[in-house]
Amino acid sequence: MAKELKELTPRSVDYSQWYQDLVIKADLAENSAVRGCMVIKPYGYAIWERMQRQLDDMFKETGHYNAYFPLFIPKSFLSREAEHVEGFAKECAVVTHHRLKQNPEGPGLIVDPEAKLEEELIVRPTSETIIWNTYKNWIQSYRDLPILCNQWANVVRWEMRTRLFLRTAEFLWQEGHTAHATREEAEKEARLMLEVYAQFAEEFMSIPVVKGVKSASERFAGAIDTYTIEALMQDGKALQSGTSHFLGQNFAKAFDVTFINKENKPEYVWATSWGVSTRLIGALIMTHSDDNGLVLPPTLAPYQVVIVPIYKTQEQLDAINEKVAVLTATFKKMGIRVKYDNADNRKPGWKFAEYELKGVPVRLALGARDLENNSIEIARRDTLTKETRSLDGLEKYVQELLSTIQQNIYTKALNNRIQNTRKVDTYEAFKVEIEKGGFLMCHWDGTPETEEKIKNETKATIRCIPLEAEEEAGTCMVTGKPSNRRVIFARAY
């Protein structure tokens, strides 16, 4: 019964249902009583905390620091930057009043009509406007630059169709907002943060990503250039996993932020912004997991190793407990996160299924007979393989195994992407290929009109113009106009 409760819809039957099942059954998150807002459960939040900690360390190593800006944005601020307003002043949470009172005509509470705000406040969908309004007072001279602030925060975008982690009304993220004296420095910053995100995705999340720049229509509202890391999910759809924007002087002009440069002349400040969010947990799930549950990279797994005792008598358990105490002490000393589950209200089979579902990378099972033989059973979550080996040197072996798993799931994901990245040269072929999913490398004439036509007809968008793509003369698959490099098309989350 316990086993059944945990069973997931197989990916081949309904990928979307599999995802939903997995998020719920692995205790990562759930929908709340508030439309579109999720509850991130302790196990899911533990993964986010590890991501936060790692990213925060990487931000600080590259000279950044944290600060905190208001949750609310005055309505008028959103109108200040012409393109930004188009992108963000749409579906959002609007605070209009500041008081409730008892309903004089019945039970419950009503909004006090006398407590109407003079100007409505918007719950931040992103913070460029409030932050650049603040920077105006922080910046006078080139000596005040650069500013290299990051903020960890919640933001709200009133999404109509939500999916846990992938698209929710409220989500958690970090948003970096930097201010620079020169265009070159700001552009370098935007590219640097793209590299940080790519390194984080590949080394810590074991997710291979393509680094690229967005086409004009896919840019952040208010950006000159939007850089992106794009990942390919198992179902052949793309997931934008992090973006870094070179904002030029757009926000400085909108909020009148100037500085006196080294030549003693006033100049508008150059800006970047960059962010990743709890959406990355969706990427993590859809890159590695399988029909048995989560598969987590050891770097991010709340527990890297779980130990399950197999016993019949208390005497056997005592002996196992004793041995495991030594093992866990050594693991902890090595910095390995280990859990020993000797709870007596669950059978080993239940525990095996549970930790498989939760994606614990390495499972050790230690029985009474193992103790006699000085052996232990080791199960890998990524390959679902088991082996029995000597207890001697186990700790070192497990440590190496964790590195192997980290690398193996990356390689597996990379192979999946390579196998599902195809060059397509005609629009006829494109319409067939896009149904199979994957990254399609195509020539495009560079116009928003062609991009729009392709999107309307096939639901595919340009994920990015890869930074590392080679120049290659060709013709646009739709219009036949000349193109000098391929771009990546895909259907996307």
Next chain:
Amino acid sequence: MAKELKELTPRSVDYSQWYQDLVIKADLAENSAVRGCMVIKPYGYAIWERMQRQLDDMFKETGHYNAYFPLFIPKSFLSREAEHVEGFAKECAVVTHHRLKQNPEGPGLIVDPEAKLEEELIVRPTSETIIWNTYKNWIQSYRDLPILCNQWANVVRWEMRTRLFLRTAEFLWQEGHTAHATREEAEKEARLMLEVYAQFAEEFMSIPVVKGVKSASERFAGAIDTYTIEALMQDGKALQSGTSHFLGQNFAKAFDVTFINKENKPEYVWATSWGVSTRLIGALIMTHSDDNGLVLPPTLAPYQVVIVPIYKTQEQLDAINEKVAVLTATFKKMGIRVKYDNADNRKPGWKFAEYELKGVPVRLALGARDLENNSIEIARRDTLTKETRSLDGLEKYVQELLSTIQQNIYTKALNNRIQNTRKVDTYEAFKVEIEKGGFLMCHWDGTPETEEKIKNETKATIRCIPLEAEEEAGTCMVTGKPSNRRVIFARAY
């Protein structure tokens, strides 16, 4: 000029202005464009991050884990718990609409009247209601208990009079929300968290606190008991620095959260909640700082040691840089946070004033002559004393000095509290003594009426009934009715 700009209003002239000056000039925080919401600047946020990290470690050591619940609370939830609604359904941010649109009659944006929410959403002032509504689905049996969740989050209370850190519309905090199978376990939890807060305040913030329980009228809205740590500021006012609530079954009843107990019978779940906020930064400032600026405990200082070179020629600077490179490497290896400020656009005097203002615990000044003499100047921020000593063994000396400073500022604050804690036996004397500030230990008859009278007539409130107070027979200073222990009265922030 630089020096003047940094000058603070002395505490003796205007304590409140001194506080405001200090928060602004030490770059801790500032008011934002949104009424009542502050911007926490990088230096202030760095202190908060250290507090967060330490508290989070202490929560985890005591078995807690983090999760995340929605920012918004449906209006009707607030009415569910009778007392809670009185306390929190007042001044709050109310979201009534979910869309903006271009103003058809002019420039700018207007709220789309067609996007009115069916039920208004409140930006959380505290999360008991949304969390207990969630726990309903998490708890069926005693096996699902306890739940030991904490959340790091922003909350909003529409305060009319705000002061940076002390009282702001939006603030950052942590809120623990635990669920238990028995009354005893929940009460134990509430007391445990009080101990954690007290330990944190005393050991990490060097702030002595009195642990106590609130009188009925000062309780959290919806609590059976509110435990508190109370600190005494330099100006003689009290600051409530952390609270832990035993909530009984109030929220379980309001949200119908029952579990099947070991006797196989349904029972309402027992609850606690507990929180500390960015207000603690206000407590930190007002406990230790002086007319020259911040004084920070070494545990929380973003930089514990700053090194300033004193030189005239590039050659001298080169020699100092070389020596400092060795020193900083050793400090870092010892886990000491050190900054070397050899920027050439500021004079040493400016730097000295700057780091004094910022509260860096230890300042080292190294000049060309010092190098010849193998000596260095050491200045302590807490005592403002200087000494010159040998460079030999400096690192170990500084490490010990940091511990000494941590202890010294605690002792200083404790002495201040002891000197300003007085027993008062008559209401006449009380009215005189309360004007001098401090903690007044008085007998009180235990009634809300007497408490209310004292508050109305003297602005003093009962800060707490100390947990560690001795029993002492006496009579209420106002009514003459019997009392068996003294309680602490003070004016409070």
